[in-house]
C-alpha cells in the first residue's frame with residue numbers, strides 16, 4: 001500500500017513531536033523540521049524509525065526564512081519526491097511582555113516567525129501538491145488568535161493572520177484537490193506553557209469545564225484524524241481543541 005508522506009514543521013518538541021509520533025504510528029512516512037534542538041530531533045527520528053513503519057526524516061531548517069525553506073524543498077524532493085500533507089506547527093509565543101514594553105524588533109520577530117513559517121512552507125511546497133492534484137494542509141493556530149491575550153499581542157495577531165490566510169488559500173487551491181484547515185489549541189502542556197506562572201494558569205482554568213491543560217497527544221489525535229480520516233469536504237475551517245476554555 002502507498003505510504004502517506006507528511007511534513008511536520010517544528011516537530012522536535014511539544015505538540016509537533018506528538019503529531020509526528022501519532023502519524024508514524026498510523027504508518028505515515030514522517031518528515032519533520034526543527035530549529036536548534038538537534039538532540040531532541042535525533043531522539044525523535046530514532047523513535048520513528050524504531051516503529052518499523054513508514055520511517056522518518058529530520059531536517060534542520062528555520063521555517064521563517066524563505067531561502068532555507070527553498071533549500072528544504074530540494075532535500076525533500078531528493079528524499080521522497082512528493083508530499084501528501086503538511087502540518088505547519090512551528091511557532092513561538094514571545095516574551096509575554098505587554099505591547100508597550102515589547103521591543104519593536106521582538107514584536108515583529110513573533111509575527112515574522114509565526115506567519116512567515118506558514119506562508120513560506122505553503123509557497124514552496126504547494127506546487128508539489130498542485131501537480132499531483134491532491135494534498136492536505138493543517139495550520140496550527142491558537143485560541144489566543146480568537147480571543148486575544150494580554151502579553152501576547154504579537155502572538156495573537158500572528159495566529160489570527162494565519163486563520164484568514166488559510167481560509168483564503170483554501171479558496172484558491174480547493175479546485176486542485178487540496179484542503180487547508182486550521183487546528184486551534186487552547187492551553188496545552190508543552191515547553192511553551194511550562195514557564196507560565198501557576199497563578200496565571202489557575203486563573204485561566206478556573207472557569208473552564210475541565211480545569212486542566214490539554215495534552216499534546218490530544219491535539220495530535222485531532223491532526224491525525226484531519227489528515228487520515230476526515231472527509232475532504234471540510235475546507236477552510238478552524239477547529240478548536242481547548243477543553244472548553246474558549247466557551248467558558
Ligand SMILES: NC(=O)c1ccc[n+]([C@@H]2O[C@H](COP(=O)([O-])OP(=O)(O)OC[C@H]3O[C@@H](n4cnc5c(N)ncnc54)[C@H](OP(=O)(O)O)[C@@H]3O)[C@@H](O)[C@H]2O)c1
Nearest residue numbers: 010012013014015035036037062063090091142188190192
Ligand atoms: N502549547 C500551547 O499551549 C499552544 C497553544 C496553542 C497553540 N500552540 C501552537 O502549537 C505549535 C507548537 O507549540 P508547542 O507548545 O509544541 O511549542 P514548543 O514546545 O515550544 O515547540 C516548538 C517547536 O517549534 C520549533 N520551531 C520554533 N521556531 C522554529 C522555526 N523558526 N523553524 C523551525 N522550527 C521552529 C522548535 O524547534 P527546536 O526544538 O529546534 O527549538 C520546536 O520543535 C505552535 O505553533 C504554537 O503556537 C501551542
